[in-house]
Amino acid sequence: MRWTILLALAAIGAGPAPREETPAFSIGAIADAQYADAPDSGQRMYHTSPGKLAAAMGDFNRQKLAFVVHLGDFIDKDWASYDALLPVAAKLRHPVHYVLGNHEFSVDDAYKLQVPAKLGMKKRYYSFERQGWLFLVTDGNDLSSYAWPAGSPEHKRSMAAHTALYADKPLWDGAIGGEQMAWMDAELGRADKRHLKVMIFSHFPVYPENKHNLWNAPAVIALLERHPSAKVWLDGHNHDGNYGERAGIHYVNMKAMLDTPETSYARLDFFKDRVELHGTGRQQDMTLKIRPD
Secondary structure (H helix, E strand, C coil): CHHHHHHHHHHHHHCCCCCCCCCCEEEEEECCCCECCCCCECCECHHHHHHHHHHHHHHHHCCCCCEEEECCCCECCCCHHHHHHHHHHCCCCCCEEECCCCHHHCCCHHHHCCHHHHCCCCCCCEEEEECCEEEEECCCCCECCCCCCCCCHHHHHHHHHHHHHCCCCCCCCCECCHHHHHHHHHHHHHHHHHCCEEEEECCCCCCCCCCCCCCCHHHHHHHHHCCCCEEEEEECCCCCCEEEEECCEEEEECCCCCCCCCCEEEEEEECCCEEEEEEEECCCCEEEECCCC
């Protein structure tokens, strides 16, 4: 009897079991599926891309997600590659956002201006909101040697800028142009005033220093650091992945889905004070603490 009373009192004192914290929302993220109908080449395991993408779509479909983002280089080359891989992605039951990478434009010049529409994009860069977060989908190909038809005004302007300002930078990277930089500044300023948190989606890294970074990475970093709303920059392009934190901003370079016999993608859970990245395959887990404004 005495032990029964003690156990009952202990149960009362303990109170209800603590509940696990639930994220405000979650998203899925993939970098560099990068399919081509071509023989495998070194780490580029082209034949595995459709199957790995299909498995990721199936996994995402079993989860509660606000949306999924592909961070660029959906294909490796050739216009026909889109028709092979887009039906796989179409099985996703969540909204999907595509970021334009350099390999999106590894197609004949006649198709280059059609690439955004092929991916269902109304604009090459844009923003949208989810529960206190503003997401910026950016285009790092504004200035580039590959994203515009040869001889076009955009191509001439890009090559002139590379010669004058970025001659030491690889031609397989690109830059964000002045008009888009002004747009980013305005979007971040709006987020500052409204106390929103901002995550920027890019194909190209900007930090830490790396040969894969945007030509004008220092200018982009300076822009972000002027805005307390800027919290996370999420990208691909460097298939090995990378990470750095600077001035309270997390720069997360996800590992490529292409270059592995397993896979690589992630779910990101958004909490008030952090973003938890839960990796699958070779993508590691990360916890990104969010600085107060």
